[in-house]
Each structure stands twice: as C-alpha cells, then as structure tokens.
Amino acid sequence: MKRVLVTGASGFIGRQVLAPLLASGYEVHAVARRCAPSAGIAWHCADLLEPGSARRVLDAVRPSHLLHLAWYAEHGKFWSAAENYAWVGATLELLRAFADAGGRRAVAAGTCAEYDVRYGYCDESITPTAPANDYGVCKNAMRALFDAYCARRGVSGAWGRLFHLYGPHEHPARLVASVARSLLQDEDAACSHGRQLRDFLHVADSAAALVALLDSDVTGAVNIGSGQAVSIGEVARRLALLAGRPQRLQLGARPAPAGEPPVLIAATRRLHEEVGWRPRHGLDAGLQLTLDWWRNELKSPA
Amino acid sequence: MKRVLVTGASGFIGRQVLAPLLASGYEVHAVARRCAPSAGIAWHCADLLEPGSARRVLDAVRPSHLLHLAWYAEHGKFWSAAENYAWVGATLELLRAFADAGGRRAVAAGTCAEYDVRYGYCDESITPTAPANDYGVCKNAMRALFDAYCARRGVSGAWGRLFHLYGPHEHPARLVASVARSLLQDEDAACSHGRQLRDFLHVADSAAALVALLDSDVTGAVNIGSGQAVSIGEVARRLALLAGRPQRLQLGARPAPAGEPPVLIAATRRLHEEVGWRPRHGLDAGLQLTLDWWRNELKSPA
Numbered sequence: 001m002k003r004v005l006v007t008g009a010s011g012f013i014g015r016q017v018l019a020p021l022l023a024s025g026y027e028v029h030a031v032a033r034r035c036a037p038s039a040g041i042a043w044h045c046a047d048l049l050e051p052g053s054a055r056r057v058l059d060a061v062r063p064s065h066l067l068h069l070a071w072y073a074e075h076g077k078f079w080s081a082a083e084n085y086a087w088v089g090a091t092l093e094l095l096r097a098f099a100d101a102g103g104r105r106a107v108a109a110g111t112c113a114e115y116d117v118r119y120g121y122c123d124e125s126i127t128p129t130a131p132a133n134d135y136g137v138c139k140n141a142m143r144a145l146f147d148a149y150c151a152r153r154g155v156s157g158a159w160g161r162l163f164h165l166y167g168p169h170e171h172p173a174r175l176v177a178s179v180a181r182s183l184l185q186d187e188d189a190a191c192s193h194g195r196q197l198r199d200f201l202h203v204a205d206s207a208a209a210l211v212a213l214l215d216s217d218v219t220g221a222v223n224i225g226s227g228q229a230v231s232i233g234e235v236a237r238r239l240a241l242l243a244g245r246p247q248r249l250q251l252g253a254r255p256a257p258a259g260e261p262p263v264l265i266a267a268t269r270r271l272h273e274e275v276g277w278r279p280r281h282g283l284d285a286g287l288q289l290t291l292d293w294w295r296n297e298l299k300s301p302a
Numbered sequence: 303m304k305r306v307l308v309t310g311a312s313g314f315i316g317r318q319v320l321a322p323l324l325a326s327g328y329e330v331h332a333v334a335r336r337c338a339p340s341a342g343i344a345w346h347c348a349d350l351l352e353p354g355s356a357r358r359v360l361d362a363v364r365p366s367h368l369l370h371l372a373w374y375a376e377h378g379k380f381w382s383a384a385e386n387y388a389w390v391g392a393t394l395e396l397l398r399a400f401a402d403a404g405g406r407r408a409v410a411a412g413t414c415a416e417y418d419v420r421y422g423y424c425d426e427s428i429t430p431t432a433p434a435n436d437y438g439v440c441k442n443a444m445r446a447l448f449d450a451y452c453a454r455r456g457v458s459g460a461w462g463r464l465f466h467l468y469g470p471h472e473h474p475a476r477l478v479a480s481v482a483r484s485l486l487q488d489e490d491a492a493c494s495h496g497r498q499l500r501d502f503l504h505v506a507d508s509a510a511a512l513v514a515l516l517d518s519d520v521t522g523a524v525n526i527g528s529g530q531a532v533s534i535g536e537v538a539r540r541l542a543l544l545a546g547r548p549q550r551l552q553l554g555a556r557p558a559p560a561g562e563p564p565v566l567i568a569a570t571r572r573l574h575e576e577v578g579w580r581p582r583h584g585l586d587a588g589l590q591l592t593l594d595w596w597r598n599e600l601k602s603p604a
Contacts, residue, residue: 080454088394141446144442148439149436152384153384
C-alpha cells in the first residue's frame, strides 16, 4: 500500500499534486497550516515550524512516501527571508520523523536557484551549484543534507529542482499572472526587454512531474522543466495573441532587474529518460488554461 | 566590552579556549551540557539540542561574540552519526538567537572533512568542497548556511576549519593518544605504514588560533593548521624518541584504513597573514607536552 504525506499541500504546487497522487493509487494525507478539506484527502492541520509537530503528524500517519513541498514562499520576500533558515531545521525534523516512522521514499522541492546561474544551461551532473541568495543557499544546503540523510537512513530520496512555473493561483505580481491580468482587463502590460531565456512549465505539469518522480526509483537532483527554452518576451507575446490584445503588450517599457541571468534553462534528460516523464501541456495550451482561469477569477465578486 | 559565549566549553577544544579568551580581555560565558565550573568563567548548563534552550541562554547572556564549538564528537561514531543533522538545526537556532540578542561577531568550528580530500592540499579559495561522510556533509552545509545567515543579519562570521589535533584529553583510541599511552606503558605501539601526510596542531594552539580568529575581522572559511606537513609515521617516531622507547614502535603492523587520503594538509596563508597568527608549539614541544600529560594521567588512580 502506498500512503503519501504531502507537505505544503495548500500551496501553489501542493494543491496540484493531490489529484495526480490519487490517480496514481496513493492514500493521500495532506499537511498544511491552513487546511483546505477536499474529497478523498486526509488533512492534518499543523505548522511544521513548531518543534514536535512533524513528529506528531508522522507518528499518526506513518506514510511510506513523502512529498515535501512546504517552505517559505511569500512573493517578493522569499529570496532573502530569514524564514528560509528555519525551514532547513524544520525539514531536518520532518525527515527524521519520516525515517523513524518507517518511511521508504521521499521527494522534496528544490530550485534552479541552487545552481551557479551564470552557467545558464543547468545540468544536474555538471553545472556547479553556487546559490546567490538566501533561498538558494538554504535549498542547496538542504539538498546536500537530504541526500546524505536519506542514504544513511535507507530512504530512497530525490530532489526535484523547479524552474519557472505559471498557472492558476500564481501570485498576481509574477510575470505570467501580471501580464495575463493586464491583458484581460484591457490595460497595458509593461515588460522588460524580454530577451531572457527561461524554461516555463505549467504548474499542473510540474506537479505531475513531481508525482512521477515520487513513483520512480530515481535518486538525487532532478530538474523539473519542460526542456523548451523560450524568451520571456515570447511568453508575453503569446499571451497577448491568445488574449486577442497584442497592441496592449509593451516590451521594453520596464528595465530588466539588475543581475538577472540572460539564460536559465533546464537540462531535462534525467526527467525525460530516467523518470520517463514529459509535459502534457505545450506552452500555448498552458497559457490558454491560465488565461481562462484568470478570466474566471476576475469575473468573481471580490 | 567584549562578552563571549563559548559553546561546547567542556570539550576537547572548548576547555582550551577559556584561558586565552580571558587573557584577550573577554568576559567569558560558557555553555555545556556538563558544566565544569572554573575561576573567572560564568557557566550556563544547557543542552543546545533542546528546542528553546539556545534562546534562553542567549537572552540571558546577550554576548557580543560567539565561539561555537559544540557538536556531536563521539570517537568512532561521529563520522556517520545521525546527531550531525540535529546539530545543523541546533546551530541555526543558536545563530538566530545570537543575532536577535544583538551579537556582532561569530566564529564556528568547521573541519577539513568539508573539502574534497582527494585534492590533498586544501586551500580555502580554490579547493572544491565535497564531503564524503555525514560529519563533513553537515559541517559543509552548515558553513554555507552560516556564511549567508551572518551576512543577512549583519553579523561578522568566520568558520575555522580544523585539521588534525592532538593533546590533553584526546580520546585514548586516537592516533597520538594511543601511541603515547602504549609507549608510556612500555607496550608495542602498532601503526599503519605511516606515509600519510597530515597537518598536526596541538589543541592549545588550535584553541589560540580560534581566539585570534574571533578577535580579527576576517570572514569566511579559514583553515586552522600548523602549515607544516608531517607524515603520521614521523609523528609516531618522534613520540617514540621523546618517550625513550623507539623499539616499541611497530610501523606497518596495521593495515591503513581503506579510503584514507594519502595527503590532507592545510594551506595556512589566511591564518598566518590575514589573521596574523602562528602556532606557539612546534611539533616536538607539543608532543612532549602531550606525553607529560598522559604520563600524569596514567599515574592517577582510575
């Protein structure tokens, strides 16, 4: 019997993993500070930053699998927040409680910010890690601890490094969400020059990839990306075309953030060949779903 | 006023830092699970692995300086102990409480095991890190977290990477202690081939170096070593000569541990030039002090 505990289950990615976990035959237990009861899921309300809370949940659930997505993720703050360090401690507590409770397979969310992003094209086996902010430092340190701790406790562990996500429930100030909202409201969408190359993946695909990774026996760091490089400007142009308002797009109207890497894209050989997973949504389809979702949100009473 | 909190103050190195700290003008507060009251030192008995205990001590002491030596160090176990991971969490708690209490300067104990020891000669600025055991993984992850956390909290932080230590109170099964004890008891001292090159430093010198580092404004990783490469066989031969029992030394009588690096020595430019510190004890003098200490120990009633 496969019984999974999902942390951060009410978050941007967390809410998307529940359905594919059920579809893959897991008994699904979800933990979050703010429980969001849903059919077929056993919810456990807990703040994993509180000492002892991970152990209480793990002793009660005794899952065979762990999908650890919880972390501090406040938009505009998480890159340099002190909370990143607290999540290292909390994650170590969680892993210990998982192993003590007999857990066998764990997947946790990492980030492209672990890499030395000056390399641009990020390959798990050769690109050096050299994070440039607190979020990346803490995730990268946690990955090294995760790998070694899983190995010593006989837990099979994989670390899914997320690249650029978009989709429903994204913070409205983030790129795709903010461009989509402006276009749908027939306002100008001001962007930077837009030549930065990125790997964009719809959040439902990212979630499905993490579930496929959990269901595999692949260990270590695995990039979670589409494997398709696309410029930020191209993403914005496609959104504008899909929204039928190409004239509202103002590329170059904003300065590009200082220090932003020109290229940050994922090597996806491990994900495609070892895990055997490929995205379901192409970029146009993913952006269309996202526009549809925001159109509905903007219609709802506030 | 300089007020320092020393963690691990009753340990192998900790007990040696108290006198030089007093001599350097610090008001000295010591924390340890087992308090060892001594003149001029304010002791605080606490187990830093207990949630909340670091905060209680830091709020009471409010030190300007922190010298963090506490860690799991059980001989024969610490390389692969689960406790290493718990000490990462406890160290993060300690640092947070130190910064919250207004602390300004922190030095913590790192290890040569953070390096990819296949490189042999370890230079802080160029030798890659790639720890090969739980102790090294946890110390190396902690160093990255320490550097970034100190920077974001405005704490000046340095990380003293210790190489090979010897001296009073060393575990009797470790190299220098075990050879010294065998020789003093007129028993055969069986060693491996002894050609491995190492950097040996008397623990009183290591402690003095850490205090000098604390008193400096040097930040980041700094090797704590003598800068003198010596073979393990040469250390054993000198001990045997100093003890007057060269015939008791059996080099090659034991197999060398598998996977032991042939060379593991410290670049000491940062320590010598930036910190401006050099060892007080040469190897012969340090070994003589150690023999004298063991001779006295072996005479004492058990």
